[in-house]
Amino acid sequence: MTSASDAPDRGFRLSQLIYDTRYRSLTIQVITLIVVMGAAGWLVDNTIQNLRVLGKDFNFGFLDNRAGYDIAQHLIPYTNDNTHARAMLVGLLNTIWVSLLGCATATVIGIFVGVLRLSKNWLVARLMTVYVETFRNVPVLLWILVAMAVLTEITPAPNAYKVNPATGEANASMILDSIALTNRYTAIPAVSFERSLGVIDTALAPVSLNVLAIVLVLAGAIWVNRRLLAHASAVQDATGARPVTWWKSLLLLLGPLALLLAALGFQLHGPTLKGFNFTGGTNVSNAFVALWAGLSLYTGAFIAEIVRAGILAISKGQTEAAFALGLRPGKTMRLVILPQALRVIVPPLISQFLNLTKNSSLAIAVGYMDLRGTLGGITLNQTGRELEAILLMMLIYLAISLVISGVMNLYNHKVRLKER
Amino acid sequence: MSDTSHSAVFVRKTMLPPEPAPARQTGVSKWVRENLFSGWLNTILTLAGIALIWGLASHFYPWFRHGVWNAASLPECRQIIAARWGEGATGACWAVIHARWTQFIFGFYPPELFWRPVLTFGLMLVAVAPVLFTQLPRGMLKVSAVFPLLAIWLLWGGSIWPVVMIAAGFAVGYLVARILARWGMILAILGAVVAAVLFWIFVPGPVDAVLGRVLPIALEPVASRQFGGFLLAITLGAGGIAMSLPLGILLALGRQSDMFLIKTFSIMFIEFIRGVPLITLLFVASLLLNYFLPPGTNFDIILRVMILVTLFSAAYIAEVIRGGLAALPRGQYEAADALGLDYWKAQRLVILPQALKISIPGIVSTFISMFKDTTLVTFVGLFEPLKSIPDSIRADIAWKGTYWEHFIFVGAIFFILNFSMSRYSMYLERKLKRDHR
Numbered sequence: 070m071t072s073a074s075d076a077p078d079r080g081f082r083l084s085q086l087i088y089d090t091r092y093r094s095l096t097i098q099v100i101t102l103i104v105v106m107g108a109a110g111w112l113v114d115n116t117i118q119n120l121r122v123l124g125k126d127f128n129f130g131f132l133d134n135r136a137g138y139d140i141a142q143h144l145i146p147y148t149n150d151n152t153h154a155r156a157m158l159v160g161l162l163n164t165i166w167v168s169l170l171g172c173a174t175a176t177v178i179g180i181f182v183g184v185l186r187l188s189k190n191w192l193v194a195r196l197m198t199v200y201v202e203t204f205r206n207v208p209v210l211l212w213i214l215v216a217m218a219v220l221t222e223i224t225p226a227p228n229a230y231k232v233n234p235a236t237g238e239a240n241a242s243m244i245l246d247s248i249a250l251t252n253r254y255t256a257i258p259a260v261s262f263e264r265s266l267g268v269i270d271t272a273l274a275p276v277s278l279n280v281l282a283i284v285l286v287l288a289g290a291i292w293v294n295r296r297l298l299a300h301a302s303a304v305q306d307a308t309g310a311r312p313v314t315w316w317k318s319l320l321l322l323l324g325p326l327a328l329l330l331a332a333l334g335f336q337l338h339g340p341t342l343k344g345f346n347f348t349g350g351t352n353v354s355n356a357f358v359a360l361w362a363g364l365s366l367y368t369g370a371f372i373a374e375i376v377r378a379g380i381l382a383i384s385k386g387q388t389e390a391a392f393a394l395g396l397r398p399g400k401t402m403r404l405v406i407l408p409q410a411l412r413v414i415v416p417p418l419i420s421q422f423l424n425l426t427k428n429s430s431l432a433i434a435v436g437y438m439d440l441r442g443t444l445g446g447i448t449l450n451q452t453g454r455e456l457e458a459i460l461l462m463m464l465i466y467l468a469i470s471l472v473i474s475g476v477m478n479l480y481n482h483k484v485r486l487k488e489r
Numbered sequence: 490m491s492d493t494s495h496s497a498v499f500v501r502k503t504m505l506p507p508e509p510a511p512a513r514q515t516g517v518s519k520w521v522r523e524n525l526f527s528g529w530l531n532t533i534l535t536l537a538g539i540a541l542i543w544g545l546a547s548h549f550y551p552w553f554r555h556g557v558w559n560a561a562s563l564p565e566c567r568q569i570i571a572a573r574w575g576e577g578a579t580g581a582c583w584a585v586i587h588a589r590w591t592q593f594i595f596g597f598y599p600p601e602l603f604w605r606p607v608l609t610f611g612l613m614l615v616a617v618a619p620v621l622f623t624q625l626p627r628g629m630l631k632v633s634a635v636f637p638l639l640a641i642w643l644l645w646g647g648s649i650w651p652v653v654m655i656a657a658g659f660a661v662g663y664l665v666a667r668i669l670a671r672w673g674m675i676l677a678i679l680g681a682v683v684a685a686v687l688f689w690i691f692v693p694g695p696v697d698a699v700l701g702r703v704l705p706i707a708l709e710p711v712a713s714r715q716f717g718g719f720l721l722a723i724t725l726g727a728g729g730i731a732m733s734l735p736l737g738i739l740l741a742l743g744r745q746s747d748m749f750l751i752k753t754f755s756i757m758f759i760e761f762i763r764g765v766p767l768i769t770l771l772f773v774a775s776l777l778l779n780y781f782l783p784p785g786t787n788f789d790i791i792l793r794v795m796i797l798v799t800l801f802s803a804a805y806i807a808e809v810i811r812g813g814l815a816a817l818p819r820g821q822y823e824a825a826d827a828l829g830l831d832y833w834k835a836q837r838l839v840i841l842p843q844a845l846k847i848s849i850p851g852i853v854s855t856f857i858s859m860f861k862d863t864t865l866v867t868f869v870g871l872f873e874p875l876k877s878i879p880d881s882i883r884a885d886i887a888w889k890g891t892y893w894e895h896f897i898f899v900g901a902i903f904f905i906l907n908f909s910m911s912r913y914s915m916y917l918e919r920k921l922k923r924d925h926r
Contacts, residue, residue: 087673087675087676088673094747094748097748097751098748098749098750098751101748101750101751101754102750105754112781115780115781115782115783115784116780116781118783118784119779119780119784120780122784185534188531188534189523189524189527189531190524190525190527190531190534190535190538191524191525192524192525192534192535192538192539193534193535193537193538196538196541196542202904202908203904205907206857206903206904206907206908206911207861207900207903207904207907208861208862208864208875208903209861210864210865210867210875210876211864211875211896211899211900211903214875214876214896215896218892218893218896222892427765427766427767428766430766430768430769431768431865433768433868434868434876441766441768441769445769445772455772455776455777455780456777456780459769459772459773459776459777462769463765463769463773466764466765466766466769467761467764467765469764470763470764470765471760471764
């Protein structure tokens with residue numbers, strides 16, 4: 070009989086650091102640490118030397134200097150007398166703004182196309198396949214440039230909208246009498262309030278009390294609606310019959326908002342042509358529209374594929390089982406298919422949002438002033454602080470990405486299959 | 490007829506000949522009804538689709554049909570179109586592509602040297618073929634091994650000896666590894682790396698000078714600034730793909746590793762790269778890399794960009810492969826351990842073949858997006874085909890105002906290349922598919 074016994078203890082030998090699995094991982098890690106630290110130290114040392122040779126230093130003081138350049142589109146008040154830090158903030162907000170709008174439109178396009186691509190209609194399914202393959206296989210830069218070229222080369226000049234007194238007609242006509250596409254900007258209606266509540270001036274940006282009120286009322290309405298639905302579910306659990314709620318929900322969600330808007334004197338001002346330009350509405354720069362359209366169409370094609378894959382991933386048995394339980398098609402979709410499909414769809418969807426946000430840095434191609442255009446563009450060129458500007462820019466993009474992927478992880482954790 | 494008159498009851502004694510199915514249930518009409526007009530919603534969709542196609546076709550077809558292939562300038566194009574199709578007709582001016590297509594393909598590469606990129610491209614197809622299609626003879630892989638260095642020499646030119654020295658360094662490293670292999674894997678790898686690096690540091694300088702004098706084999710050098718068009722895009726794309734796959738595999742293994750430090754460094758690297766837009770990394774390549782390297786170092790812009798593009802796509806590939814690694818059943822790892830395989834053998838023989846197979850679609854789509862992203866190098870001043878080349882062509886007064894021809898031409902080439910890549914990945918997926926039960 071032999072019995073298991075420990076290897077004879079012959080003391081520690083140096084070769085154990087390589088051959089003994091108990092110590093080997095430690096050896097490797099220590100070597101890695103030394104190599105990485107050495108490399109980092111080498112890079113930092115080089116940078117310090119290079120900065121000294123160039124007579125530069127490393128500080129972010131330039132952010133407090135006067136920027137001295139104009140930004141066409143700014144969501145918060147900005148003049149060229151503001152600091153570089155303010156310009157950076159304007160750029161960051163522009164990045165976030167175009168990303169948010171882009172994500173929303175891309176999602177709508179994606180769901181629409183993804184569902185239609187699964188349609189039994191042969192023609193429509195093929196058309197959507199063509200759309201998806203065309204947009205996915207060509208660089209997004211091309212779509213942004215195409216959108217820009219369409220806007221600047223094909224749309225008429227603003228004065229083409231002028232009505233010719235002799236014929237009573239204009240060379241170009243507005244869409245729905247409220248949107249005018251011109252080769253310099255897109256004129257859209259503007260919103261105003263007759264009985265405005267005013268604005269609070271905070272250090273960062275003025276906050277419109279009107280918007281704040283609308284947001285508050287909407288949030289309240291949604292909360293009350295949730296309570297209503299929870300109550301309906303409780304009644305259903307107790308009695309088996311679900312009270313009809315849709316008209317109450319509709320009233321709850323829209324009623325207070327309509328009342329508030331009426332009380333504030335909500336108005337839409339359509340753009341009108343005065344002289345050579347449109348006034349009265351808001352003139353959105355073509356750079357923004359082109360970037361937005363290019364990003365949405367491109368990302369929409371990817372989202373369409375994600376939606377299609379998500380729906381296909383749910384096996385047919387699920388639908389059949391739901392039908393066997395007596396659920397109607399609408400309820401089957403809402404209660405059985407969608408919750409499962411969303412688990413497949415949402416993670417890649419959010420990573421597409423992330424891609425769109427990062428691709429919005431292609432604003433450089435059309436001259437939209439986003440974070441890269443302000444901090445990584447004009448500020449960088451004016452101050453000559455490449456190192457600080459680019460590092461700061463990367464950190465900000467990194468922070469945005471980490472926030473988005475943090476949200477994704479939370480969601481994944483929430484919808485994870487509870488396995489036993 | 491006479492039979493039936495004997496009896497009141499009709500009994501058919503012969504089979505009726507089969508009737509053709511009703512017209513509504515066969516052929517085109519059935520297909521059309523089922524696939525295009527099966528309900529009111531479907532009908533509306535079909536009509537909308539037809540309207541869309543008709544709208545696009547009636548809008549764009551004349552433009553294509555009026556296209557002019559031979560002209561010296563855009564105004565001349567317009568004259569020809571007006572003369573042929575009447576005043577006010579619009580048409581494509583393909584003459585700009587006809588006149589400048591070499592610029593789209595080669596950038597500002599010297600025209601008398603075009604044979605070099607063409608030869609490189611041909612060799613690339615030969616080198617890539619055995620990797621893509623396993624049916625081909627394995628001997629062709631030798632071409633694949635030699636190709637990268639040969640391509641560098643063919644594209645950039647100059648003396649052949651530095652390239653030979655690089656190859657010799659690899660050979661020295663390999664030899665040292667073979668000799669040291671009997672004392673263990675780690676020692677062999679370490680020795681090989683040290684030997685190769687020492688070789689590259691000390692040997693090439695003097696040997697190059699001597700060999701260059703004795704055997705002056707050299708091609709006319711071409712500067713990186715002269716590269717452009719699809720030559721540049723494919724150089725960056727292919728170089729990035731070749732270098733990022735091994736790096737991506739290492740990073741993925743690092744991220745899955747049990748060793749805390751290696752795992753942390755891998756995660757930090759991957760998340761950092763994935764968190765920033767490629768454009769900022771390209772700015773690092775063009776503006777910051779000079780800060781990070783010893784004073785006075787200044788190396789090729791294409792190489793700098795390629796390094797950053799490689800790092801960028803390696804991080805994405807690492808995540809794709811990590812998905813593949815995570816999807817493998819635990820039993821595979823345990824079985825490899827039970828067989829007594831060490832870490833690298835287990836990875837090489839058991840884990841990676843399966844994990845890579847699962848990851849193929851993701852890897853290919855990373856490659857596709859990297860190839861598309863090569864267009865961003867326009868913002869660091871390289872002449873890629875999508876923006877820089879058309880801009881430079883439009884700077885010529887003869888072609889000022891040509892937009893759509895460039896977009897369509899470049900877009901079509903990108904589409905063909907990327908679409909074939911995605912079809913190849915589908916083929917591979919089907920071929921490698923095994924039923925996992």
